[in-house]
Amino acid sequence: xxxxxxxxxxxxxxxxxxxxxxxxxxxxxxxxxxxxxxxxxxxxxxxxxxxxxxxxxxxxxxxxxxxxxxxxxxxxxxxxxxxxxxxxxxxxxxxxxxxxxxxxxxxxxxxxxxxxxxxxxxxxxxxxxxxxxxxxxxxxxxxxxxxxxxxxxxxxxxxxxxxxxxxxxxxxxxxxxxxxxxxxxxxxxxxxxxxxxxxxxxxxxxxxxxxxxxxxxxxxxxxxxxxxxxxxxxxxxxxxxxxxxxxxxxxxxxxxxxxxxxxxxxxxxxxxxxxx
DNA sequence: TCTGGGGTCCTAGGACCC
DNA sequence: TCTGGGGTCCTAGGACCC
Numbered sequence: 001x002x003x004x005x006x007x008x009x010x011x012x013x014x015x016x017x018x019x020x021x022x023x024x025x026x027x028x029x030x031x032x033x034x035x036x037x038x039x040x041x042x043x044x045x046x047x048x049x050x051x052x053x054x055x056x057x058x059x060x061x062x063x064x065x066x067x068x069x070x071x072x073x074x075x076x077x078x079x080x081x082x083x084x085x086x087x088x089x090x091x092x093x094x095x096x097x098x099x100x101x102x103x104x105x106x107x108x109x110x111x112x113x114x115x116x117x118x119x120x121x122x123x124x125x126x127x128x129x130x131x132x133x134x135x136x137x138x139x140x141x142x143x144x145x146x147x148x149x150x151x152x153x154x155x156x157x158x159x160x161x162x163x164x165x166x167x168x169x170x171x172x173x174x175x176x177x178x179x180x181x182x183x184x185x186x187x188x189x190x191x192x193x194x195x196x197x198x199x200x201x202x203x204x205x206x207x208x209x210x211x212x213x214x215x216x217x218x219x220x221x222x223x224x225x226x227x228x229x230x231x232x233x234x235x236x237x238x239x240x241x242x243x244x245x246x247x248x249x250x251x252x253x254x255x256x257x258x259x260x261x262x263x264x265x266x267x268x269x270x271x272x273x274x275x276x
Numbered sequence: 277t278c279t280g281g282g283g284t285c286c287t288a289g290g291a292c293c294c
Numbered sequence: 295t296c297t298g299g300g301g302t303c304c305t306a307g308g309a310c311c312c
Contacts, residue, residue, distance in 0.1 A: 014311090014312075015311085015312045016312080017312085018312070102310090102311080103309090103310070103311085104310090105309060105310045105311080106309085106310090107308085107309060107310085108309075108310085202304090204305095204306095214307085215306085215307090216305090216306060216307075217305085217306080218304085218305065218306080219305095220303090220304065220305090
């Protein structure tokens, strides 16, 4: 796989086809808008390059922060290039639906609608505290509504959890099939842990029944683990202990988290050793 | 859209300790 | 013996994103 490059840019890969580029080191104008305008030819060139190499269109948003850049890139999909100037951002946002904000999904949209807020402009005009409506997201939501976002472009590639899940063609409670599934998933997880040189302290299983009820159960162990058979054994233990296969499963999933560096071994204090 | 897979973050409750 | 308050950790579920 070829990795996206752009000289002088810090890159945060968000997903397989999305990334943030911080070009502030390369674009230095007299003011914020002048700096942003310097990024336009770079973005155009990036789009041409993607098209010539991959025959794919790409949408790019240029703005002073990640929130606005994302909004800009969504603005004229699938082949857009949108510049959101600092001087115009508040007006640019006003007519957009609140749902356009990253982090506002179906549930939050409904909550806002009930409070009489449907557009970002209405959000800007809403002077009451938003926390009773959306909890700790309130202050961030207000900042977003005014086009403010302090999040830096994050170039680290730290992962917090790894998981694998499978949906069966036909719901099943057949132990042999479930064990085989877990054994395969444990292999996947162990491979990824090994690639990343990580060990995990928490393991979780997930089941879904035919009525879409979904349950998760997790277990934290003292000694970090990374081996396929250890993961598999604990997964079986959890399923059995929690009696999760009380009826046929539509989905079975397995995951690990709570990572420690796989290269580090737990130190045992001499005192503790001598007790045994 | 009767619903796939892999993630992150937040919230709330319970256990436990001081 | 019962009770209070606060902090931390673990757990489970849900909202959201791509």
